[in-house]
Amino acid sequence: NAGVTQTPKFQVLKTGQSMTLQCAQDMNHEYMSWYRQDPGMGLRLIHYSVGAGITDQGEVPNGYNVSRSTTEDFPLRLLSAAPSQTSVYFCASKPDGSNSPLHFGNGTRLTVT
């Protein structure tokens, strides 16, 4: 099983550039989410989705867009990258809206210069 797959693993952007972080899961999970991890701040929820066509904001949504056109994919878009978005980004999924444990991808390390 591939589980949760994130691409790319590393990315360097210049301020103002846009990009999409990809996340795909092959477990038929309804719930998917994006977190960012920063030193001393733990993981903070950016956006989440409880099913195809449904998305909602988390704790730190500004500067990020998401969409959920299929159950498998949940891309995260940075419209105009800023140095404050330098972080490690994790995608996570779980079977449904109940509080079953999250399954995490291996992360994307993003640097914005």
Place this chain on the structure above:
Amino acid sequence: AQSVTQPDIHITVSEGASLELRCNYSYGATPYLFWYVQSPGQGLQLLLKYFSGDTLVQGIKGFEAEFKRSQSSFNLRKPSVHWSDAAEYFCAVGPVTGGGNKLTFGTGTQLKVEL
């Protein structure tokens, strides 16, 4: 608002020694509590979880945690640490149901194991 405090940023233990990582939470209802472990360059892996029943829960890799409602704590323990346990550990709290399924994570405790 829910919150999680992990008071120890770094902990160093000798291999074979016992380990206790502290976690205190703030939550207005019955919490759902988790411990995750993150090895370098990896995502988070679930160690154990609790939301009801026996307050001492067993997890993978020989870890256990005890829920103490009166102290709002969910400390992680291991009787004898192995060098491979060196990693970062995260405590998290969320609602049992509803609440947008929003897990709140602590800031993590980095564990170093001395041989």
